[in-house]
Amino acid sequence: MSDAVVTSAEPIEYDPAAMQERWLPVWDQLAPFRSGNPDDPRPPKYVLDMFPYPSGDLHMGHAEAYALGDVIARYWAQRGYNVMHPIGWDAFGLPAENAAIKRGEDPAVWTYENIATQKASMRRYACSFDWDRVLNTCDPEYYRWNQWIFLQMYERGLAYRKDSAVNWCPTDQTVLANEQVIGGRCERCDSIVTKKKLTQWYLRITDYAERLLDDMAQLQGKWPDKVLLMQQNWIGRSTGANVQFEITDHPQPVTVYTTRPDTLFGATFFVVAVDSELAAELASGGPAEDEFNEYLEQVKQSSDIDRMATDRPKTGVFLHRYAINPVNGEQLPVYASDYVLADYGTGAVMAVPAHDQRDLDFARAFDLPVRVVVAADSDPAVTGEATADDGVHVNSGPLDGLGKDEAISKIIELLAVDERGESAINYRLRDWLISRQRYWGTPIPIIHCPSCGEVPVPLDQLPVELPSAQGLDLQPKGSSPLGAAEDWVNVDCPRCGGAARRDTDTMDTFFDSSWYFLRFLDPHNSTEAFDPQQAQKWLPVDQYVGGVTHAILHLLYARFFTKVFFDMGLVSFEEPFERLLNQGMVQMDGSAMSKSRGNLVRLSDELVDHGVDAVRLTMVFAGPPEDDIDWADVSPAGAKKFLARAWRLAGDVTSPVGVDPTTGNEALRKVTHRMVSEAQQAVEAYRFNVAVAKTMELVNAVRKAIDSGCGGADPAVREATEAVAIMLSLVAPYTAEDMWSRLGHEPCVALAGWPKVDDALLVADSVTCVVQVAGKVRARLEVSPQIDEDELRELALAEPSVVTSLDGRGIRTVIVRAPKLVNIVPE
């Protein structure tokens, strides 16, 4: 044994794996992010990450999202807030069921295994979650309250069943909500969606269309504009008029909705949606009945994708009926066509080919007249281009000579006289179809009785638990697998006691996620969905973080539920999420990662290669959080190098804990306070990458101070290094904790408190003033920040380089912006 140098027991090298081993158990014990103490004096703050679907282990996308959410949660904890940062699992859904079919096991087994895996990964990833609040939507203790909410809505007429042509995914063998059809394809499996006539449960979200639209004013500037705009377009409010048309040999008048009632005199035909009840009624018994039925069949066969090709030729069938134009008594031939949608407006339109492109296309295909009623430069009948702009009305009786807006007011006034029309508003938004013909979801708590009809399951019988998947054939076959669970399906009617059957459909999983942020308040509450007093304390969510993929679906539904709860008197706010941050996606070599593309980067590999902190830092430093990250463009190795460099500082601090920093080197102190202040502003403005850059600048400054400045014993070096540890604790918790310990502190650095910025140290001794001649920089002056304009002007004009570049020219004007800029404008 050598009797040479005694080495320190501490590791000399930066070793992420060892730090992870060392600090995880310590944090488990200290649980610094528990938020449930009712006597906690800190003000509450609710930071929420969108909860994951347990599809396997965490991937790179999760790593980015949770790294960013953690910066926010950890920042507010450092600022002295009682931060509630919960996590749970959105655990119902098709992937579990499909995996179960493939492996021949219960979806619950697969789901809970994945949850355990993800939970372990999150712990290692050092997410600042409050582990006391975990929930899984597939637990009966959770979905019981889905059923309760559904029944509350049912009682209020917000949940109802109707028979209608619905979006059908032929692969998943289930219906889809409008919002789940993306470009005519199934959101999940990308199959082409078809239509199917089915009786299904809907939620009356359209009743809330106006509030969903208007309340977005509160979110302006707090949610990304893009998301607000997408929601606005999705709700799609339009204003116009309802106009009544008599139809020959038809008892009731038919109402049409139009945004251009001013063009009523230009109507030359009339179209009803081929798949509407009205069309069937008008065709029935008429000379075109067979032709109509044949056409209808043909349309039903076609998918949404086919229908979406806007340039395909117009088709239709003349029904041998006429609609009477209420303004001039003209007889307009009535057609059935698929270019009119059955579920928008009234499913019938007046066709004005001169001023609507679709009507014009149809008119040209069927050789129908085109009548111009708004003057324009070109003739639509000749050009094939409808003119939709404002203009002077012609051929329009009382509207002649008026512009669009006056004509609209005038015609509505005229129609109102004998109640043939009125102004009207329409929304693009449709009611939310929530029935699904699959097993792994919340059973709909309704019993169908042959004599009583729909009967809600009594509240004291909730939850209606899913029957075991054992023995059930989960293979998708167009109707719910629950129908085969005989013991479960057959029940006595709660009302008459007779034999009855349960509803066998399950709920869309978006129902589950529409209120989970409320359940986190009190995830094991067995007497109510959530405690309204807790809601009062914590909600609305201060900061929501998640992907933009949910810009419409989830966020719209959650807003809708919140408004329903408001109306029920359960909450006092109408918007659930105060602020929203949409993080970008992680890509590889320019495209989304996928196995089939062969560009999949495994998170677990990255964590082994670089350590948790380096991966988190890479995610945060890559760019603004909203932007996509291309993993090929960033450098986790560089991140690790920086962390090691920062970490080494802690070993070079030789002053004792608690030393008075005010006695330290002032230049370094100024850098420290400026960087802390700038990092703080950057975090609050979501510019986390800039906050990291400021931390790097501070590390560089400390390194320099130790090596070639005031030295490691100066109290300012300790102050700066402690600031580095705290700033790093938002992004690189292990490194920060290890630094904190090496600096002589007890854990946890996460709750050490954000460094207090001394404003006096933010004032610079001198500033560099730029002197320009004709906008070009000619000189720089070091001046006092308090210098006055006159003095600065004198100094600038006296600069030799200024005199040289003026070259004898006179001075027109001098712009002085003390203390930073002087611009001399020559003649």
Next chain:
RNA sequence: GCGGGAGUGGCGGAAUUGGCAGACGCGCUGGAUUUAGGAUCCAGUGUCGAAAGACGUAGGGGUUCAAGUCCCCUCUCCCGCACCA
């Protein structure tokens, strides 16, 4: 088609209210130290130019003492919606 967003070095990206373009990092070049290094430290790095200097934020025009930033036109890319009357 309609609506929205974005174009800054070799790369990722900085740049309150118009006020030094390129912070911070990656990469690269050179040096120091080292038996060695995918370690560490130092210096350099927009383009042209020996330098002075000139040019430079997709392209063109404009407003201004001053434009990456504001206005108009063009081009390119990305996203959302898509027969919504």
